[in-house]
Amino acid sequence: MTPNETYTALAQWHLLPATNFTWRPFTATTIYVDTPHSHRVYRLDLANTTVEIFQADPSSELSEHFLPFKTIKLTAAQINQWQHNQPITS
Numbered sequence: 001m002t003p004n005e006t007y008t009a010l011a012q013w014h015l016l017p018a019t020n021f022t023w024r025p026f027t028a029t030t031i032y033v034d035t036p037h038s039h040r041v042y043r044l045d046l047a048n049t050t051v052e053i054f055q056a057d058p059s060s061e062l063s064e065h066f067l068p069f070k071t072i073k074l075t076a077a078q079i080n081q082w083q084h085n086q087p088i089t090s
Helices: 003-012 076-084
Strands: 022-027 030-034 039-045 050-056 066-073
Touching (some): 003 022, 003 030, 003 039, 003 076, 022 039, 039 066
Antiparallel strands (some): 030 039, 039 050, 050 066
């Protein structure tokens, strides 16, 4: 999985902010999302069918110190929708 595929899945499931934001890759299944009011990391965990969201720690001066914010359990419909949109590889 690539960061672009992670972004596409999160956008398709409407899990990204509704406000203007920018994003950049963090790892293959994790993206960094920056809005005017928050800095979050979204990690897609297909093995556990969850999306874990971490928020930047405002009390830390470390630029990449994130605290757990929310875990979203993906539904079977979301997983099936994502699998249907994946290209078939041979």
